[in-house]
Structure formats: structure tokens, C-alpha cells
Amino acid sequence: MKFSKIIVFIGAVSMIMSCSTNPFTQKKTLALVPNSQLFPTAFAQYDQFLTENKVITGTAESAMITRVGQRIAVAAERWLNANGHQGYLNDYKWEYNLVDDEAVNAWAMPGGKIVFYTGILPIAKGETGVAAIMGHEVAHALANHGQQRMSAGMLQQVGAVAGNIAIKDEQSRNIFNQAYGVGSSVGLMLPFSRSHETEADQIGLYLMAVAGYNPDEAAELWKRMKANSGGQAPPEFLSTHPSNDTRINNLTKWAPLAKAEAKKFGVTSFK
Template sequence: MNKNIFLTLVVLLFVIGCKTNPFTGKSTLNFYPNTSIFPTAFAQYDEFLKENKVVESSSEAKMISSVGQRIATAAERWLNSNGYPGYLKDYQWEYNLVQDETVNAWCMPGGKIVFYTGILPICQDETGIAVVMGHEVAHALADHGAQRMSAGMVQQGVAVAGNIAINDPEKRNIFNQAYGIGSAVGVMLPFSRSHETEADRIGLQIMAIAGYNPDEAAELWKRMKANSGNQAPPEFLSTHPSNDTRIANLTSWAPLAKEEARKYGVTSFQ
């Protein structure tokens, strides 16, 4: 393929692959429509559940489901009142607790969420679960999965363009090594950290609208920090902001989340 044609196609993808994040108003890179990515994500989620031990009848499993529904409802209230009716029409919310000592929870595109039992001691109670749930729901609302896939496509596309443009084998090898490290540390990792920060802020807002105390988010991350034993890579080499960064952000954003919740008649928090 002619290198000029290839570069033109890359630029064209940037232009047509943008979608507005309703919570931030920012234009985001997203080549994947919901109708394309959601069915695949749903199938992968179902396969994961078949291959892992799902906790179905415990009080914790029921709480995770009820908290998830409550926060998804709060998100829909916000979207409807801010000019985005029907935004969630393709979503199929599902919340499952899986027996696994890993301290983690995650969300697939379209609203398929998993909590591992290992994170429950850190959550401690329903409000702690709401902190994590708000964060995971926010990832789904902001299409972060599709954005990561889109960024990966661009990263690969630029690498291919570079290899097409550079004819000298030695220079091409230097480019590949430098680009691999530079695009990861300078682009992809900051991109991932920005998603985590965005999910923290959106999640804080919708958990408050759902009636949960946003002050507890910083407390949960203090427990996360203690649980990690302060063992973490430098922030610039991580996919996530540092615990200290998250604690500071969540502390400063909590009053704003309460203010937003008051617009929906929520004046007390559990």
C-alpha cells in the first residue's frame, strides 16, 4: 500500500472515530459502535462465568446486584436529565460475585460487571461496594473498553506506517524499539491512567446520586493502599494512578459529587 494512502486512512480514522463522552463533554477516540462491540463482550462474559465459580445465593452476592442496579439507575437519571435519553438502550447490566481471592473487580463493555470475593474485605460494607461499583459502571458508561481497543489500533497503525516509510533496515529497527517503548510509556499508559481517573470522578458522582456517601471513596483507597503494603510501580509505569493520587483526587471531588446529588433531591448519604 502506498504510504501516503495509508497515512491518509489513519488520519481519516481519527476524524470519523470520535464520540462525545456525556459526562465530560470531551470528544473521545472510538471506532467501535455499541452494536459491534457489545455482543462480543456479552459472549466473552458468559464464557468467563461458565469457567469460574459464581457465588449466587450469599448476602454479599445479593448486595452487589442491588448496589449495581441502584447505581445504574442513578446513571440513567443523570443521562436523561442532561439530554441523553436512550443512551443506555443497548446496555445489559449484570453484576456477579466470583469466588477468587484476587483484590479486584472489572467491567466489560455494555455493563457486564464482576466482583471477586477478594475485594470484599477492602470494601467492608455496602458503601464500599458502591465505591467500586460506581467506578466500574463509569468505565462502561464512558466506553473505555472500546477506547482502549481504538487506541491500540492507532498504535499499531502508526507502527505499520513507520515501517512502510523507513526503508533502511537499521533505522527501521531503531524506530521499532524506540516507538515500542515511547508509545507505551508516553501514550498508552497515560491513556489508561486517564481512564481510571475519569472513572473515579464519574463513579463518585453517580454513587452520590444513588445516595451513597462519596467521602467513603477516599477511605476505601486508603485501605487499598494499606493492603498493597505500599508496593506499586512508579505511577508513570503503571496503568493506574498511584494510591496517593487517587486519595487526593477523591477527597477533593467528594463535595462536588454531593453538590451534584442535591440537584436530584439527594441530601443525605449512607
């Protein structure tokens, strides 16, 4: 089987198995692992992480993380209910924790488990900045990006196995493995990841606006993120994330649309 046929085979499998729909974009998404299996595993991994790290509680900052998370989650539920997705969040178990770590990062696990590191708070510069980050992370959870990444990784492995079975000549097989590793990563997995980040940026912007936070702050946040990075970043096509400039431009362009969306829910002034 030629390399091109292997790729076609993988594409056909992915189309057949694309049985979930992103409620925000209406796009079909990869869902080889159902949430009924994925969520309990994610919850257990999250609990394990919390036992192995210093979780900060009882402070103004930890209270802010929880408060913002709850407001964003309520906004998400309002949006989903208004757009015909009642019950979408039934299996989600929202939890927001602040962890003592200098890393400039925050992340979400499938099913609504979210962590903020203390290292990102100085760049957030307050509640609205935290809301921009929180909206992005909640969006990842709502759009089932973890499920999609896992599914894509499984298909990537299937392609590698199929190629190694189909190609009998060892030299040709070695060439295939090198080409497939680079090609599937740069040509498929990295663009896939960047598309998730862009999707989460836009969905998160809308959610923070519906929650009453000024969406203009999101672009300002990424300007600060860019300054903090010192311009050290790989070329966009080799990165899992869009470039800082791409994100800033997108968020600036989308902010008026987010305000218009918030207005549908009676939100016309922002924090």
C-alpha cells in the same frame, strides 16, 4: 517518512475517526469499533468467563453486589436523562456477578457486564465501599473506555505498520521499533489508561452520591487499598493507574462536588 510525521499521521487519523462523545465530559472519544459490534462480542466473552469460573449466588454478599449495581445503574440513568441523554443506555445489558477469587479486583466489560471478586470484599468493608467500587466500574462502561482502549490499540498498531513500511533500512527500522514500542506505551497508551481511571473515579463518585451512598467513603476505600498493597507499586508514569495518593487526593477533593450534584436529585443524606 520520519517518526514525527508518522505520529502526526496517526493523530490526524484519530481526530477523523473520533466520532463518539463522552456524555459526562463532552469530550470526543475514539470509536473505531462501534458499540453495535463491540457489545455483542463483550457479552459473549462475559458469558464464557462465567462458565469458566465459580459464580457465587444465593448469599447476602452476592445479593449486595446486585443491589448496589442496580442502584448505581438507576442513578446513572437519572443523571443521563436529566442532562439530555435519554436513550443512552438502550443497548446496555446490566449484569453484576460475584466470583470466587482471591484477587483484589473488580472489572467491567463494554455494555454493562460487571464482575466483583470475593478478594476485594474485605477491603470494601460493606455496602458503601462496594458502591465506591461499583460506581467506578459502571463509569468505565458508561464512558465507553473499553471501546477507546481498543481503538487506541488499533491506532498504535497502525503506527507500527506505517513505520515499518516507510523505513527501508533494516537498522533504522529496528531502532524505530524499539523507540516506538517504548514511546507509544509510556508517552501515549499509559497516560491514556490513567486518564480513563481518573475519569471513572470522578464519574463513579458522582453516581454513588446520586444513588445515596456517601462519597466520602471512596477516599477511605483507597486508603485501605493503599495499605493492602504494602506500598508496592510502579512509578505512576509507568502504571496504567494513577497512584494511590493521587486517587485519594482527587476523591477527597471531589467528594463535596459529588454531594452537591446529588442534591440536584433530592439526595441530601447518605448511607
